[in-house]
Amino acid sequence: MKETIYTIPVNEAYDVKCECPLCLLEHRFEADRVNYYLGPSLMEPENRIETNKKGFCGKHFSMMYNTQTNRLGLGLIIDTYLQEQNEKLEKLFDDFDRVAGEKKSFFASFKGANAADDAASKISKHLDNHLEECCICKDLVYIMDRYVEIILHLFFSEEDFRKKFESGLGYCIPHLNMLIKGSEKHLGAGRRSEFLSSLFKLQRDNMQRIQEEVNWFTKKFDYRNNDAPWGNSKDSISRSIRKITGAKELE
Numbered sequence: 001m002k003e004t005i006y007t008i009p010v011n012e013a014y015d016v017k018c019e020c021p022l023c024l025l026e027h028r029f030e031a032d033r034v035n036y037y038l039g040p041s042l043m044e045p046e047n048r049i050e051t052n053k054k055g056f057c058g059k060h061f062s063m064m065y066n067t068q069t070n071r072l073g074l075g076l077i078i079d080t081y082l083q084e085q086n087e088k089l090e091k092l093f094d095d096f097d098r099v100a101g102e103k104k105s106f107f108a109s110f111k112g113a114n115a116a117d118d119a120a121s122k123i124s125k126h127l128d129n130h131l132e133e134c135c136i137c138k139d140l141v142y143i144m145d146r147y148v149e150i151i152l153h154l155f156f157s158e159e160d161f162r163k164k165f166e167s168g169l170g171y172c173i174p175h176l177n178m179l180i181k182g183s184e185k186h187l188g189a190g191r192r193s194e195f196l197s198s199l200f201k202l203q204r205d206n207m208q209r210i211q212e213e214v215n216w217f218t219k220k221f222d223y224r225n226n227d228a229p230w231g232n233s234k235d236s237i238s239r240s241i242r243k244i245t246g247a248k249e250l251e
């Protein structure tokens with residue numbers, strides 16, 4: 001197993017007290033890729049072929065935009081991406097127009113209507129497939145699976161890591177699910193149940209903890225609690241949303 005390139009970031013993420021170390025790993029990877037696509041990748045024709053073909057999902061395009069760094073680079077990516085995508089769409093729209101036009105002809109028939117439906121379905125299918133494509137998401141799925149594999153490996157092989165795991169604050173719900181699925185993929189039955197017992201205990205405690213923090217947040221609005229300390233509740237709204245959804249775009 002090629003451990004080191006994944007082990008180091010995993011250990012670093014688990015050193016941070018946060019609502020979800022997997023969110024941290026994910027975000028670091030995404031930020032890295034965003035900088036790459038806005039920088040070195042621009043000069044590599046092979047990558048431009050890929051970005052023209054696949055583009056980026058809304059989340060990752062937004063991250064690129066929000067860096068506010070290389071507007072020209074982003075413009076170049078979008079310009080050639082749109083040229084290629086428009087060309088594909090034009091052809092599909094032309095196909096639709098052709099059969100839809102036939103439908104209106106003297107020989108209007110069910111056949112014509114069906115052909116127009118088929119052409120529309122083809123466009124929809126093309127869009128479905130295209131919306132699934134994103135240069136960053138594709139790598140993200142792969143890298144997160146590697147990270148999960150390493151977490152499971154370290155859990156059973158390094159006592160220090162296991163302590164960090166067990167004293168953490170749990171995971172956001174999507175990454176909790178990722179760990180459950182990952183344990184099925186990467187562990188045998190015995191180890192899986194040992195790992196899941198530990199994971200679920202951690203998650204149970206921390207779901208309870210965050211709910212109590214939010215509860216105290218709401219109680220602080222009662223004037224009788226004016227002088228009571230905030231405890232950990234002051235930023236509990238953003239942390240709870242992160243916990244529930246894995247959202248990272250919260251200040």
Ligand SMILES: [Zn+2]
Pocket residue numbers: 020021022023024171172173174175246
């Ligand atoms: Zn997460």
Ligand SMILES: [Zn+2]
Pocket residue numbers: 056057058059060134135136137138
């Ligand atoms: Zn994406």
